Amino acid sequence: MTFEHARSKLIQQLRLEGIQSEQVLDVMLEIPRHLFVPENQLHFSYEDTPLPIGLGQTISQPYIVAKMTEALLEGGPLKRVLEIGTGSGYQAAILAKLAEQVYTIERIQTLYEDAKQRIASLNIKNIELIYGDGSLGLNKFAPYDGILVAAAPEIISPQLLEQLADGGRLIIPVGAAFDSQDLLLYTRSGNDIKKVCLEIVRFVPLRHGVE
Numbered sequence: 001m002t003f004e005h006a007r008s009k010l011i012q013q014l015r016l017e018g019i020q021s022e023q024v025l026d027v028m029l030e031i032p033r034h035l036f037v038p039e040n041q042l043h044f045s046y047e048d049t050p051l052p053i054g055l056g057q058t059i060s061q062p063y064i065v066a067k068m069t070e071a072l073l074e075g076g077p078l079k080r081v082l083e084i085g086t087g088s089g090y091q092a093a094i095l096a097k098l099a100e101q102v103y104t105i106e107r108i109q110t111l112y113e114d115a116k117q118r119i120a121s122l123n124i125k126n127i128e129l130i131y132g133d134g135s136l137g138l139n140k141f142a143p144y145d146g147i148l149v150a151a152a153p154e155i156i157s158p159q160l161l162e163q164l165a166d167g168g169r170l171i172i173p174v175g176a177a178f179d180s181q182d183l184l185l186y187t188r189s190g191n192d193i194k195k196v197c198l199e200i201v202r203f204v205p206l207r208h209g210v211e
């Protein structure tokens with residue numbers, strides 16, 4: 001089976017699993033996930049599963065990427081988006097097709113460098129990659145219409161909510177490391193913050209400092 005064929009089968013599966021946004025499904029059909037996974041995982045590129053990307057980290061499961069992206073988009077058009085935990089760069093590439101400008105921060109230098117190269121070779125121009133600790137967000141470019149956190153803290157830091165624009169959305173897995181977590185969606189309107197739990201998930205832990 002070609003990668004293209006496998007990719008369109010995956011998109012079909014995501015639709016059956018309940019992803020409704022045609023925008024999200026179209027973008028996931030367009031972005032070649034196999035260019036974001038290590039060579040020894042290529043065969044699994046279009047399985048609906050997370051995959052190891054080295055250094056104890058993973059590229060997220062496609063269903064979860066779709067679900068998180070869909071939840072951000074439901075708030076309306078996205079101008080500025082922050083992703084915390086660049087990893088392979090796959091989620092950032094998806095977001096870049098749907099938002100005007102994406103900022104993505106990664107604390108492991110080799111992952112940051114590899115992701116930067118991939119994004120450049122795909123000629124995606126509206127992603128700014130940052131090497132650093134994003135556990136308190138990234139105040140420099142705030143406020144954001146959307147913040148997507150791809151690693152799980154045990155508790156949410158208030159700085160993340162403060163960096164949301166009015167009407168902005170934050171999606172984040174919260175819970176104990178190496179256990180299941182709640183995938184939470186926070187929506188800000190004025191000083192009011194609404195929170196809902198979308199799924200039970202399993203993300204790698206959000207850590208402090210850089211490597």
Ligand code: SAH
Pocket residue numbers: 057058059060084085086087088089090091092105106107108111132133134135150151204205206207208209
């Ligand atoms: N979005 C990624 C999946 C990343 S896995 C993708 O599409 O491939 C989570 C990533 O978060 C890991 O690469 C990990 O190193 C990173 N991470 C964990 N804590 C972090 C922090 N405080 N700041 C920035 N990145 C962090």
